[in-house]
Amino acid sequence: AQSVAQPEDQVNVAEGNPLTVKCTYSVSGNPYLFWYVQYPNRGLQFLLKYITGDNLVKGSYGFEAEFNKSQTSFHLKKPSALVSDSALYFCAVRDFGTDKLIFGTGTRLQVFP
Amino acid sequence: GAVVSQHPSWVICKSGTSVKIECRSLDFQATTMFWYRQFPKQSLMLMATSNEGSKATYEQGVEKDKFLINHASLTLSTLTVTSAHPEDSSFYICSARDRERASLGELFFGEGSRLTVL
Numbered sequence: 001a002q003s004v005a006q007p008e009d010q011v012n013v014a015e016g017n018p019l020t021v022k023c024t025y026s027v028s029g030n031p032y033l034f035w036y037v038q039y040p041n042r043g044l045q046f047l048l049k050y051i052t053g054d055n056l057v058k059g060s061y062g063f064e065a066e067f068n069k070s071q072t073s074f075h076l077k078k079p080s081a082l083v084s085d086s087a088l089y090f091c092a093v094r095d096f097g098t099d100k101l102i103f104g105t106g107t108r109l110q111v112f113p
Numbered sequence: 114g115a116v117v118s119q120h121p122s123w124v125i126c127k128s129g130t131s132v133k134i135e136c137r138s139l140d141f142q143a144t145t146m147f148w149y150r151q152f153p154k155q156s157l158m159l160m161a162t163s164n165e166g167s168k169a170t171y172e173q174g175v176e177k178d179k180f181l182i183n184h185a186s187l188t189l190s191t192l193t194v195t196s197a198h199p200e201d202s203s204f205y206i207c208s209a210r211d212r213e214r215a216s217l218g219e220l221f222f223g224e225g226s227r228l229t230v231l
Binding site: 032034036041042043044045046049051090094099100101103104105106 | 117119145147155156157159162204206208217218219220221222223224225227
């Protein structure tokens with residue numbers, strides 16, 4: 001079965017520092033991977049996706065993610081964190097068998113001024 | 114583009130009443146819509162998959178008679194929580210898949226509906 005893991009419940013980073021939110025996946029075949037962000041009491045907003053092509057994917061709000069096939073990872077990154085980036089981040093993989101998105105448990109990012 | 118509107122954002126109701134939540138794709142046609150439930154500080158729990166013109170497919174453990182899902186058109190799906198009880202209080206989120214971009218698997222989410230049952 002397809003799955004994603006987000007090993008960190010929370011990530012704390014100082015404003016201006018680079019941030020990384022980790023995600024690893026387990027799929028059969030080529031993965032379709034996604035990152036979403038959720039602000040309090042809001043729905044999920046799409047950040048970026050990897051389908052094929054360049055391993056480094058650029059997305060919204062200055063975020064990017066690197067697809068690493070050998071490590072089965074798709075970590076979310078940003079060179080310089082903003083306080084406004086504080087939110088809940090979800091990694092997801094498409095399950096072609098059921099045609100659903102399988103979500104990780106989420107990582108809460110806290111950026112301190 | 115790819116906007117999903119969910120209404121109402123907040124709803125408070127008395128125990129035993131029914132509440133309907135609407136999910137609309139505003140600028141695309143959604144072949145499939147998904148309904149999620151999210152508890153505080155927890156991940157999304159998929160409740161059911163809704164396909165236009167057919168019955169919804171419910172995940173294991175979700176009561177289909179309690180959570181009625183209707184997907185009457187390519188732009189509208191509704192979730193009705195019947196005979197609501199305090200334990201049904203939660204944050205409900207819908208998402209939709211664009212028919213034109215279905216092969217990519219990407220989902221577009223509504224803003225969520227917070228239900229409080231007194």
